[in-house]
Amino acid sequence: MSDVKTPMLDVRDLHAFYGKSHILQGVTFTVGEGEIVSLLGRNGVGRSTTAHAIMGTVDRHGSVLFRGEELINLVPHDIARKGLGIVVENRDIFPTLTVRQNLLLGVKNIRKAGRWSMEDMFELFPNLRERADVMAGVLSGGEQQMLTMCRTLMGDPDLIIIDEPTEGLAPKIVAQVASLLEEIARRGVSILLIEQKLTIALKISHRIYVMGHGHIVFEGVPDDLIHDESIRREWLEV
Amino acid sequence: MLEITIFSLLNGTVYGLLLFMLSSGLTLIFSMMGILNFAHASFYMLGAYFGYTISSHIGFWPGLIFAPLIVGVMGALLERYALRHVHKHGHVAELIFTFGLAFLLEELTQFFWGTDQQAYKGPSLLDFPLFTLFDANFPAYKAFMLLISIGIFLGLLLVLTRTRVGLIIQAAITHPNMVNMLGHNVPFVFMATFGVGTALAGLAGTIAGPVMGTYPGMAHDLGSIVFVVVVFGGLGSLAGALVASLMIGIIQTFAVGLNYSVSDFLVTIGVSFPADHFLHDIWTMTLPQVAPLIPYLMLILILIFRPMGLFGTRET
Ligand SMILES: Nc1ncnc2c1ncn2[C@@H]1O[C@H](COP(=O)(O)OP(=O)(O)OP(=O)(O)O)[C@@H](O)[C@H]1O
Numbered sequence: 351m352s353d354v355k356t357p358m359l360d361v362r363d364l365h366a367f368y369g370k371s372h373i374l375q376g377v378t379f380t381v382g383e384g385e386i387v388s389l390l391g392r393n394g395v396g397r398s399t400t401a402h403a404i405m406g407t408v409d410r411h412g413s414v415l416f417r418g419e420e421l422i423n424l425v426p427h428d429i430a431r432k433g434l435g436i437v438v439e440n441r442d443i444f445p446t447l448t449v450r451q452n453l454l455l456g457v458k459n460i461r462k463a464g465r466w467s468m469e470d471m472f473e474l475f476p477n478l479r480e481r482a483d484v485m486a487g488v489l490s491g492g493e494q495q496m497l498t499m500c501r502t503l504m505g506d507p508d509l510i511i512i513d514e515p516t517e518g519l520a521p522k523i524v525a526q527v528a529s530l531l532e533e534i535a536r537r538g539v540s541i542l543l544i545e546q547k548l549t550i551a552l553k554i555s556h557r558i559y560v561m562g563h564g565h566i567v568f569e570g571v572p573d574d575l576i577h578d579e580s581i582r583r584e585w586l587e588v
Numbered sequence: 589m590l591e592i593t594i595f596s597l598l599n600g601t602v603y604g605l606l607l608f609m610l611s612s613g614l615t616l617i618f619s620m621m622g623i624l625n626f627a628h629a630s631f632y633m634l635g636a637y638f639g640y641t642i643s644s645h646i647g648f649w650p651g652l653i654f655a656p657l658i659v660g661v662m663g664a665l666l667e668r669y670a671l672r673h674v675h676k677h678g679h680v681a682e683l684i685f686t687f688g689l690a691f692l693l694e695e696l697t698q699f700f701w702g703t704d705q706q707a708y709k710g711p712s713l714l715d716f717p718l719f720t721l722f723d724a725n726f727p728a729y730k731a732f733m734l735l736i737s738i739g740i741f742l743g744l745l746l747v748l749t750r751t752r753v754g755l756i757i758q759a760a761i762t763h764p765n766m767v768n769m770l771g772h773n774v775p776f777v778f779m780a781t782f783g784v785g786t787a788l789a790g791l792a793g794t795i796a797g798p799v800m801g802t803y804p805g806m807a808h809d810l811g812s813i814v815f816v817v818v819v820f821g822g823l824g825s826l827a828g829a830l831v832a833s834l835m836i837g838i839i840q841t842f843a844v845g846l847n848y849s850v851s852d853f854l855v856t857i858g859v860s861f862p863a864d865h866f867l868h869d870i871w872t873m874t875l876p877q878v879a880p881l882i883p884y885l886m887l888i889l890i891l892i893f894r895p896m897g898l899f900g901t902r903e904t
């Protein structure tokens with residue numbers, strides 16, 4: 351399939367726009383097969399916009415190669431069907447549908463079994479099984495976060511973009527999210543994790559990128575970032 | 589009185605479900621696009637005209653199938669090749685576009701078929717009284733309309749709540765981007781929903797044309813009532829559209845059937861006014877005379893007391 355040397359996701363000189371505002375100004379990074387890569391940065395630097403630019407839901411130009419194939423001119427549902435999945439930051443569950451229906455809507459192809467079944471999801475999160483037939487809108491914030499992640503996994507992505515999964519969650523739930531991320535990686539899914547805090551990113555990432563205003567300002571392994579206090583002070587810590 | 593009650597209920601239900609066939613499509617399309625499609629009732633008119641033309645060549649039944657299909661395809665193409673582009677220029681542009689389209693379609697209809705009422709007839713197969721009650725007939729054709737409307741309603745309900753496509757539609761109405769990113773072809777779903785919505789309007793026209801008349805003003809006449817129905821029921825709410833359709837259908841039919849005026853009522857409680865009293869014309873106005881006003885009266889009342897409509901969630 352793909353050459354070992356070509357990264358799975360190869361984003362080059364990506365620009366994105368909301369109307370007239372030029373948000374991404376040449377973003378370049380890669381995610382390798384089976385890798386967990388974190389994209390860190392302060393509020394408003396353009397991390398979510400990067401995710402949406404990859405998925406095709408904002409005006410963009412540049413290059414997004416997925417397993418060597420150019421995605422920049424594709425529409426969102428075709429991009430998703432190439433094997434990408436996204437968990438957006440605002441926990442966009444479908445509130446008037448049940449938990450089970452939300453999960454079913456994550457499935458892209460009903461005729462093909464993927465890495466994840468609904469049973470897997472219920473095993474990982476017994477809460478979701480208990481509440482399988484209630485409206486998703488009444489779930490707690492933590493449960494909604496689990497549901498959005500599980501919904502995207504039901505579509506069997508080979509690379510999943512997860513935008514701030516721990517924002518506003520209690521430490522116990524943050525730990526649950528971290529162990530799900532590790533489970534995802536164990537099943538051979540690459541992860542692009544978008545975070546603001548270093549907590550879980552430093553622990554689980556293979557590589558880390560830090561974003562400034564509209565471009566990448568740091569690239570390295572977690573150890574590099576731990577030792578580079580100036581980068582942390584300038585671009586991360588408030 | 590019993591006779592009037594039974595027949596008004598039956599006829600009102602037939603009329604109400606017909607209104608629902610139009611308002612369900614209109615309200616679904618509103619939920620997706622965020623605008624009222626002023627041309628919606630024009631597809632009802634086209635359904636009747638196409639039904640008439642096809643029936644006069646190859647019979648009523650082929651017309652019943654093909655007229656709504658043609659109208660649905662026209663609707664889908666309209667969404668795909670016109671509205672989707674107009675949408676980029678905002679809601680006002682869309683509204684004006686559908687408004688203009690309604691006029692265009694009415695003019696075109698007059699151009700091709702003329703301004704006269706067409707002699708569109710129901711099938712001879714159904715040309716008999718289904719039953720006679722108190723010397724009044726209930727035509728079999730009306731029962732047929734009732735059956736089709738109920739079938740459509742149940743079908744719509746099943747598809748929307750029990751199928752995968754229905755789930756995708758429900759989710760896409762509120763979260764189109766998210767559904768799109770999950771790998772579902774939302775633009776296609778929108779086009780198809782628009783097509784089905786207009787096909788239902790067309791079907792309503794095809795079956796109503798023979799009883800309610802097939803003439804160029806029919807879109808305008810029923811369109812304004814359908815507009816009232818969706819606002820009254822709550823924009824975007826299918827349940828609201830159903831309740832409001834039946835309410836308006838039955839209330840209006842009752843009003844037409846009850847030949848009473850305020851003065852009749854006053855006489856029964858022993859009050860009477862001289863014939864030259866300055867309010868005499870109002871006292872003696874009968875219910876059938878005010879029947880056409882009732883929907884608009886209901887519209888004004890709901891806008892004052894519950895602007896989001898019976899089942900609506902947003903302010904109109
Ligand atoms: N829909 C939008 N329309 C216009 N501008 C937007 C929109 N969404 C985001 N922006 C702007 O784009 C910039 C980048 O936003 P983005 O959401 O990508 O930031 P972020 O890094 O994800 O930070 P955070 O999630 O903490 O807000 C911000 O200045 C924001 O105001």
Ligand SMILES: [Mg+2]
Pocket residue numbers: 397398399439513
């Ligand atoms: Mg963000």
